[in-house]
Amino acid sequence: MDDLSCSLVKEDSLVLALARVVRDTLTDKQLRILTVLQKEPATASSLVRRLSIELACSRSSLWASLGGLREAGMIEGNRGDVLSLTALGKIILEVQHA
Numbered sequence: 001m002d003d004l005s006c007s008l009v010k011e012d013s014l015v016l017a018l019a020r021v022v023r024d025t026l027t028d029k030q031l032r033i034l035t036v037l038q039k040e041p042a043t044a045s046s047l048v049r050r051l052s053i054e055l056a057c058s059r060s061s062l063w064a065s066l067g068g069l070r071e072a073g074m075i076e077g078n079r080g081d082v083l084s085l086t087a088l089g090k091i092i093l094e095v096q097h098a
Contacts, residue, residue, distance in 0.1 A: 019095040022072070026092070029055065029065040034085060034093055037075060041082045 023031075032055065036047065048062045055062075066083075069075045074089035085093070 015091070016095065019091050022088075023092050023095050027065060029057065029062060030069055033062070033065055033069060034074060034089055037083055037085055038090070038093055041084055043080060043082055044077070047083065 026034075029051070032051065033047065036042070036051065042050070044063075044066055048059050048066070051057075051062055052059045066075070069089070072088075073086055074092060075083050076086050077083040
């Protein structure tokens with residue numbers, strides 16, 4: 001995590017509280033996507049293939065989960081590019097593991 005994200009989480013209780021609210025609204029699939037991308041960046045297609053097997057769920061539900069994360073500003077990357085977490089995505093995961 002970059003220094004700015006860490007300092008925001010440590011110093012700003014409002015950011016921390018909002019991150020907890022956001023985290024609590026995410027689905028288990030969305031949290032798993034964020035966790036996987038933090039450890040192993042991947043293209044959307046490869047991520048959906050992998051997680052559909054690991055989680056025994058449909059690819060369409062994973063695509064919807066990815067879309068929600070992208071719309072919420074937690075992941076970024078164009079079609080065919082490797083997806084990455086945004087600062088918000090990193091903060092959400094830090095709060096998740098705190």
